[in-house]
Every structure is written in C-alpha cells, then in structure tokens.
Amino acid sequence: xxxxxxxxxxxxxxxxxxxxxxxxxxxxxxxxxxxxxxxxxxxxxxxxxxxxxxxxxxxxxxxxxxxxxxxxxxxxxxxxxxxxxxxxxxxxxxxxxxxxxxxxxxxxxxxxxxxxxxxxxxxxxxxxxxxxxxxxxxxxxxxxxxxxxxxxxxxxxxxxxxxxxxxxxxxxxxxxxxxxxxxxxxxxxxxxxxxxxxxxxxxxxxxxxxxxxxxxxxxxxxxxxxxxxxxxxxxxxxxxxxxxxxxxxxxxxxxxxxxxxxxxxxxxxxxxxxxxxxxxxxxxxxxxxxxxxxxxxxxxxxxxxxxxxxxxxxxxxxxxxxxxxxxxxxxxxxxxxxxxxxxxxxxxxxxxxxxxxxxxxxxx
Numbered sequence: 007x008x009x010x011x012x013x014x015x016x017x018x019x020x021x022x023x024x025x026x027x028x029x030x031x032x033x034x035x036x037x038x039x040x041x042x043x044x045x046x047x048x049x050x051x052x053x054x055x056x057x058x059x060x061x062x063x064x065x066x067x068x069x070x071x072x073x074x075x076x077x078x079x080x081x082x083x084x085x086x087x088x089x090x091x092x093x094x095x096x097x098x099x100x101x102x103x104x105x106x107x108x109x110x111x112x113x114x115x116x117x118x119x120x121x122x123x124x125x126x127x128x129x130x131x132x133x134x135x136x137x138x139x140x141x142x143x144x145x146x147x148x149x150x151x152x153x154x155x156x157x158x159x160x161x162x163x164x165x166x167x168x169x170x171x172x173x174x175x176x177x178x179x180x181x182x183x184x185x186x187x188x189x190x191x192x193x194x195x196x197x198x199x200x201x202x203x204x205x206x207x208x209x210x211x212x213x214x215x216x217x218x219x220x221x222x223x224x225x226x227x228x229x230x231x232x233x234x235x236x237x238x239x240x241x242x243x244x245x246x247x248x249x250x251x252x253x254x255x256x257x258x259x260x261x262x263x264x265x266x267x268x269x270x271x272x273x274x275x276x277x278x279x280x281x282x283x284x285x286x287x288x289x290x291x292x293x294x295x296x297x298x299x300x301x302x303x304x305x306x307x308x309x310x311x312x313x314x315x316x317x318x319x320x321x322x323x324x325x326x327x328x329x330x331x332x333x334x335x336x337x338x339x340x341x342x343x344x345x346x347x348x349x350x351x352x353x354x355x356x357x358x359x360x361x362x363x364x365x366x367x368x369x370x
Contacts, residue, residue: 039064039073041080045107052086057104057117069093079104079119081151092155098126100135100142106174106184110218113153116182118171120144129157136164136194143168148184148216159220166190167206177241180218185236185249187211188227196222203259204231211236211260211276213249215284224284230258230265234276238303240311245282246348248311250300252276253291261286268293275300275322277313277346288350294319296331296339309348316341317357325352332359 039062047055061077063070067090071080079096081104096102100123108116119126122144125134137143146169149160163169167190174184187209193200195214202210211234214225228234236251252273258265260278263286268274274293277300280286292298296318303313318339322329331340340359346352 044103044105047107047109049109049113050111051113053091053109053113054084054086054088055107055109055115056080056082056084057107057119059103066090066093071095077101077103081107081115081117081155083115083155094129094151094155094157096121096126096128098132099123100126102126106172108174108176108182110176110180114158114180115151115153115155116174116176117149117151118146118174118184118186119149120146120170128160131157131160133160133162136162137166143190145169146171146186148174148182148220150182150218150220161196161216161220161222163188163193163195165193167193167202169193172236173238175239175241177245178243181223182216182218183213183239183241183247184216185211185213185239185251187235193227195225198222198225200225200227202227203229204234209233209235211249211251211253213239213247213280213284215247226261226280226284226286228258228260228278228286228289229253230256232256232258232271233273234258236276237299237301240303240305242305242309242348243307244309246287246309247280247282247284248303248305249278249280250276250303250313250315252299256291260289263289265289265291270295270319272297272319273299275313275315275317277303277311279311279348279350290325290346290350290352292322292324293317294321294323296320298322310353311346313344313346314342322355324355327352327355329355329357332357 041060043058045057061073063072079102082093083091102121104119106118135145146163150158169188171184171186191206210229212227215223232254234253239249253276256267275298278289298317300315316339340357342357344355
C-alpha cells in the first residue's frame, strides 16, 4: 500500500508542521493487488490529483477497481480533506499506464500514458496500437478529462517501435506540451511524422504541442546514432519551451544545431530551448566520461531556467564553470543545480555530494 500525506495549513518556519490526513492510495483487497503513483498535482482550490497504475483488486476510498492480472492506468481526484471524488481508469487488451499530469484553472486534467497491447480504451474511445501483433511494442497517448473525471478525448502516439511520453505541462491557454522519446524508425503525432535520425532501436528525443481541443500543433525530434531522450520541460509566458534530458555519445542534431561526437559512450546532460512555433533556439550539452543526466527543470518569471540532475564524470563543464566530482572517480555521482539564461548562457552551477565538494571554478 502506498500512502499520500496531504499537508494541511502552511506552518511557519518556527512551528512544528501540521499534517493533514494520511490517505491510502490503492489499498489492496486481494493478495495479488498492487498500485503505484506516478505523478501528483494540486489545483487552486486545493484538490489533489494522482496518476499511476494498478493490478488486481484495489480500493480507492469508496471506489473499488478490479483489474485482474492486467495492469491498468488510473487518474484520481481527492478533496482537501483527503476524500476521493472520482477515479478514472484505462482499459484494453494489454497493460496500460498513466504518467504525466497537469490540471488547468477549470479543473480539467491532462495526462500522458502508454499501452502495450492491441489497444487501450479511455472511456468511450479506443486507441489502436500501431505496431504489429503478436509482439506489440509500447504506444503512447495524451488524454484529457473534465472536472468530473469524464474522458474528453485521447490521442495516440505510435510508430514502428516503442513510444514513451513523460512530463506534461500546460500554458495559460490550455495547450499541452509533452516530452519523451521513441525507438522506431519514425513516430506519428496525428498528421506529423518524425523520423529517427539513428537506427531503429535507438531512442530519439521528441517534444510536441497540442491544443486544448486535442489537435497536434507541432512536434519535433532530435538526436543521433545513439540514445537521446527528454525528461523534463517548462513553458514561459511567451510559449517558449525549455527541456532537459540526455544525449549519448553523438553526433546528434537538433534542428540546425549539430553536436559533435564525444569520446565517451555514456549519457551527457542535454538542455535546449524551442520557440513558440517549435523552432530550436539553442542546445547545450554537458558531460564527461561517466553517466550524466538532466532530469528536472523549472523557470522563473524572466525566463531563466534552473536545471537539476547528476553527473558521474570526474568533471562537468557548464559553459565556463567547472564542477569537480566530490567523490573523485567516475561513477560516483554528484547532484547539481545550474542556472541558464534565456539566451542559453550558463549563469552558475553548484553541486551536492560527499564532504569534499567544492564550488564551481572558472574554466580554463
């Protein structure tokens, strides 16, 4: 059983925190049941939203879900007191999952998900897998529910290999932005087909925008002959999109920007910006001989991006700022936080790790 601890009124720094009720998320009612929470969100009125997956028979407050041996995705809404308001689930001919999550001002819920069988059913809509039976690869989907948990629409993302979408964010107009990757020779977002610049089986980064009504507005891919993928994204007031992820070895191309090959076969940190029409503005790569990844990103009001992740290389160079791994040898990871301005210039970078951690130094 997983428990979600809902916070009550904000406590002052000098006070002990006041905790609200502990809410059981997907309590097992059979010996084979299990449930996992992928994402959480909260709206302006204090309602809490969850996405995740479950199998077997599980209980969400007064809602009983009987999933059997197949894994299903779920979306749930709770009030500020921790009472479940509704739970919506995916169904279909195979395992399905719900992941990315965002809520607009009216309480409509947008999600990402994936499915491995012949199809997935979202309310009254059934999305077919674009891969070939019997060895279905994963297709992805983006969907929206109304404030009462009714499915409004669902859009598939498919191709010749596996598709995966992670984080989803909304802008003020209700447009959705998604990030992820695909491993086939191409991936299709409505009428938009993105090619994989590597061989089939290597992951290509993808980022896309769709309208509040469920129409794909643009989709872009980037990568090279090895693995590339996106983990996090954020959108500023002008519709510019910032993303963080990884790029392995190279060479790799993102629109007009070509990254050269590296001497290491491991992941490098990737940070990039696209404008409101989906045109690549700049791409930055940071890394060394070890495994280095960017996995979180947020923006301030001026459009500066704050990137989080880790580096296992001996050093990581953020523009002219050099971080040295506090543990010394590669594969002993430090976490980092770095700031990059709207023009793509690194402003500062700091790390966290062993006691020997040192601040960034100018390079060279």
